[in-house]
Amino acid sequence: MQIPEGVVGQTIYAVRRRAKYVLIELDTGCLILHLGMSGHISIVNQGESIGVHDHVDFVLDHGLIFRLTDPRRFGSLHWQPHPAESHWLLADLGVEPLSDAFSAAYLIDQCRGRKVAIKNRIMDAKVVVGVGNIYANEALFRAGIRPRRAAGRVRRDLIARLVDAIKETLERAIDKGGTTINDFAATDGKPGYFSQELSVYGRAGEPCLVCSSNLKEIRLGGRSTVYCPSCQA
DNA sequence: ATAGTCACCTGAGCGC
């Protein structure tokens, strides 16, 4: 976390997003912020007591404080002179999942000849960003694809379905305010309600909502992976 | 080059 003294006094003129990074544009460069698993931003009054997990305060000129809190410290904060996209964290990122660039043709091309599991492929930020473990599980269920199947051996029509499933899953989750598992909260401090709509994640051993088969759990890339052995080929 | 594993960190949840 190397933030130069020079940011003091600069104007915030835009706040953008790329992948899971928040980009705060200042005069000469950009603050690149990742909230990790458990981080959040809050705007508090000056004099507000500092909690054990509060790590950074930016004092704004109207007296309010832009505060970064991150209990598990998986987040990060970086500085990059313009343009932000030249930062090494952003330079090699894949396409945005809700953009037109994330198409069936694109993902088919990205999977061609790959032996890595399809789940790992769609979670690879060099391919497509924003697909975390929960949404990867859900999207693969929606598309009817077994998570461990080699990316290069998934039928083209199923990959096309997967692209749609990823978009639908993410859009639905955003609509519901995100997915609260333990302590996640949206920008307004409220929990996200997509967790109530999870079909497979966190439901290992329970019946599939479609066919009632027992949902199976495996580990892929060190992450919990749940699927229906009957619905997902 | 590609694929697989590990570490980071802390709170929650569990068994004893």
Add this chain to the structure above:
DNA sequence: TGCGCTCAGGTGACTA
């Protein structure tokens, strides 16, 4: 009640 163990996850670093 309280201790100690395990687990969760995004992502970069490392190994094979």
